[in-house]
């Protein structure tokens with residue numbers, strides 16, 4: 640069931656898609672080692688998806704997932720390796736105070752400064768994604784939240800914010816703390832003049848929020864660029880109703896599944 644203590648929870652559990660018994664729900668694990676392997680595989684799948692969507696920009700971008708055994712540490716992709724090339728054995732485990740405890744690759748300092756503080760501040764956030772995707776960073780230059788103008792954008796209605804303090808590369812954990820504060824009841828941030836950041840209880844949901852948020856940025860940019868036509872905004876009430884169905888964590892996990900199937904077909908070892 641959806642965790643109603645989570646900031647990502649549906650406003651109305653009765654309207655949650657998981658009430659439909661035919662719809663698959665997130666995996667439950669009794670063995671932490673099995674869960675660790677699962678999370679690492681899904682992290683690698685998410686990186687492959689980010690590559691396929693063209694979210695790479697040189698060495699920028701990181702996806703992290705909390706280690707289910709040592710929960711004061713997280714797994715992250717290595718610095719300087721293309722999203723598409725990262726395998727499970729390339730992942731690095733870093734503690735919240737910055738010690739590399741597994742893996743030999745370098746870690747992006749910004750990944751540590753941002754993600755360690757998010758994972759520390761929010762025990763319910765198990766995964767976080769950040770990349771310099773083109774539509775996200777373009778939309779970020781306006782310093783504004785997305786409007787509820789399409790059904791898909793309602794997944795973020797009242798559940799995202801803008802981090803406005805662009806001060807150069809995020810290398811200080813104090814800035815990571817400020818970013819983490821804004822996520823106290825949100826699933827995503829628009830980092831002004833920078834790019835998107837999404838979080839989730841699952842790496843699957845965090846990655847899906849990133850993918851669909853990037854596309855919502857694209858949709859709003861395209862809609863805004865048409866001269867002479869007014870954009871019809873979805874009513875607040877309808878946006879909240881849509882959010883309740885598509886904006887909760889199980890819906891995010893479910894949104895990831897068709898994309899996962901495509902990757903597993905090519906890389907069956909990631910199943």
Ligand SMILES: [Zn+2]
Pocket residue numbers: 699700749769770771833834
């Ligand atoms: Zn960045």
